Amino acid sequence: MARSKQGGDAASALLQREARAARGRLGLPLALGVAQIVLGIAQAWVIAGLIAGLLGHGAAGWPALGAAAALALVSAGLGVAQERALLAAGEAAKARLRAQAFDRLLALGAADPRPVGERAALVVDRIEALEGFLTRWLPAAALAIAGPILVAGAGFAVDATSGAILLVAALLVPVAMALTGIGAAQASRRQFAALDLLSGRFLDRMRGLPTLVLFRRQEAEAQALGRAAEELRQRTMRVLRVAFLSSASMEALAAGAIACLAIRHAAILGQNHPDPAGALFCLLLVPALFTPLRAFSQAYHERLGARGAAAELAPLLAVPAEGGLVLEEMPRRLVVSFQDVRLTYDPTRPPALDGLSFRVLPGETLVLAGPSGAGKSSVLRLLMGFRRPDSGRISLNGQDATKLAPAELRRLSAYVGQRAHLFRATIRENIALARPEATAAQVEAAAAAARVTDFAKGLPLGLETLVGEGGYGLSGGQAQRVAIARAFLRDTPLVLLDEPTAHLDPGTEAEVLDSLRRLCTGRTAIVASHSRAAQRALGRVLAIEAGRAPGPRMAGE
Incomplete structure (x- = not known):
């Protein structure tokens, strides 16, 4: 138990350190994400006016349609720019982490007892898993806070009750994720352990294949590899079950928010609703509200995977840098x-x-x-x-x-x-x-x-x-x-x-x-x-x- 707690503390410390190191490169993607949310709110307002005009509540013309199309194009452009910025930040983070991990492996050299396959998995797979934490989880977590505040604020500006419904729906998302995510981090760590076992065993057996054939052990080793692959499959399916359950809870909350808003505005639409465009606007805010929350939900599993990867990487990256004296010049003769x-x-x-x-x-x-x-x-x-x-x-x-x-x-x-x-x-x-x-x-x-x-x-x-x-x-x-x-x-x-x-x-x-x-x-x-x-x-x-x-x-x- 104490060792598990120490491993969790080391993983948390590694993730926090890498989050601080990546903060400077994530400023641009976050700004682009906030701008995209603001454009989504504006687009919802324009589309609400268009629909209200088509239903006979006001005028709907080509300028409004052109504005909606322009907002959609600009939003798509911002999304592409954000992805490129996140990709650049992720590549820089991976290059830095791989350099650190490779330096530590070189420092350990022949003293490192890990098999070659496990070392390769550390430098490749584990760092790839950390990229999701740095380039998806961190921006998604920030936008999951900023987005609902902006969207709920827009809803409050039109109708206080609608704004409250949107805010409550947003607050229920982390609760649902916490309920569905119990044990997910442990399942992710076990999945990585199974992947380490399979990759290391496969590489070592491939290298020793002539010896295995010589001693007629190929069938036994094939069965052992099959058992390791089956264990990895089962652990992967457990992680996927958690992911699907989390997505289902998100869709249920979105459906509930739409239902509550529809009931709210249908009740007063029959009484000569004073602002039909505003009612439609509140309904159209639901997709804008849940877009950053869906990204947050998807990135939540990136965080769980990254935590498992960090638990494996932390002991390696914690190896102290080489200390000792440095030669001023190379001696030509040596005793x-x-x-x-x-x-x-x-x-x-x-x-x-x-x-x-x-x-x-x-x-x-x-x-x-x-x-x-x-x-x-x-x-x-x-x-x-x-x-x-x-x-x-x-x-x-x-x-x-x-x-x-x-x-x-x-x-x-x-x-x-x-x-x-x-x-x-x-x-x-x-x-x-x-x-x-x-x-x-x-x-x-x-x-x-x-x-x-x-x-x-x-x-x-x-x-x-x-x-x-x-x-x-x-x-x-x-x-x-x-x-x-x-x-x-x-x-x-x-x-x-x-x-x-x-x-x-x-x-x-x-x-x-x-x-x-x-x-x-x-x-x-x-x-x-x-x-x-x-x-x-x-x-x-x-x-x-x-x-x-x-x-x-x-x-x-």
């Missing part, structure tokens, strides 16, 4: 020291690092060897700032590395992992991703150093050849050379390699190891690798077992 470093991911399991100590000098390559789970990748995570040690000291050139901002730690290093991720772009653009400001000559030099140009010469457009998402069109070894070219282009004093030759055949591995040797030359390099060939070729080997280093051995031992 890396671990002294009795300990790191634990889960208190119920053994530590990932348990008093690990080693030292790597400039120009030296240290190969971390050991079984899976020994702690090799944890060393790289610490050096990239994705985790902080529980105890011990990590020093760079004798200075405490934990005092640096995590982004600065990453600026010191070039990283090559097991599988290089290439984006849908040219080979040149994929290499330049490591340093976008690099010149064409620098990119080509990095490509040559990594031997990318060896295979690029055989491609139709060389480095300008377009590759697909994930490196489609290149072999695993070619994609890995592109990743090495990125590391060459970064030209950092520290090189971190995590199983850089995994999944490569022996011939390709030998070619990649040749590029890696040249990359590590003159730099401080730390390599995590099971490969015997890599351990023999790259440098000093440090065997790690259960997060400890029993003792170093030289390459080839």
Whole structure:
């Protein structure tokens, strides 16, 4: 219960903060909305006069008809202008929120335990849901107050009783919405939770589809996905039921207001009504009264959805910005020291690092060897700032590395992992991703150093050849050379390699190891690798077992 209350408070705080941030951009749409309401009142007055004239109460001419048409056109133009202003405000709000969320995800990096699908849903679906709150709920809430006041005031000016009927009908709308909306926010949050489960599970299973087929688990996983989809369908239908019930209550109130006004004016029309046009005007004010209220009712569900989305986003956006020192200049040589470093991911399991100590000098390559789970990748995570040690000291050139901002730690290093991720772009653009400001000559030099140009010469457009998402069109070894070219282009004093030759055949591995040797030359390099060939070729080997280093051995031992 306390956690739920804290989540609700965090969601409310996020929505209030975003409402304040969007206030400046919503001024124009609100002004346009008020102008549209005023035009609707004027249009009702003109049309009432026309109808009264057609019924024999006064004169009805072409000027009045032209005025009604002109008011309708101007009102439509204001509506289009308002939509465009709201769209611009929504795009600006989404861009700001996505930048914040993406910065937090980058700051968390590998420390974020959420699946990829859930992270994608946070940045895409949750922020899309917040757009409805900012661009529909906030303007609709303001206009739902201003509109009925203006319309009821116009009704009071003609007939006090009619104005009172309109005002009472407007006041009953939020009551009806509150009665029909009990539990809707909870239903919306459960819908988002079901969507998270389905999206994350689907993406993870698609990535692991070959493994599922290999172990004949495809049918079981298809059934599990079907159950998750069915749960999402049921929760979506619950939310829709609330929406339809709210709309029905709105239509019932509108019908009741028209009935009351009709009874009121029919009772006195039989007694030679003094103002037939005014009576018709009061009846025609009902659509003008309920237009902003209907928008408010529809946006109410946007608010419920946004509250559920904010509850999911708030913990991510609450992650504090990176703190720490910033480097004045990039050091050209780097000494890396671990002294009795300990790191634990889960208190119920053994530590990932348990008093690990080693030292790597400039120009030296240290190969971390050991079984899976020994702690090799944890060393790289610490050096990239994705985790902080529980105890011990990590020093760079004798200075405490934990005092640096995590982004600065990453600026010191070039990283090559097991599988290089290439984006849908040219080979040149994929290499330049490591340093976008690099010149064409620098990119080509990095490509040559990594031997990318060896295979690029055989491609139709060389480095300008377009590759697909994930490196489609290149072999695993070619994609890995592109990743090495990125590391060459970064030209950092520290090189971190995590199983850089995994999944490569022996011939390709030998070619990649040749590029890696040249990359590590003159730099401080730390390599995590099971490969015997890599351990023999790259440098000093440090065997790690259960997060400890029993003792170093030289390459080839």
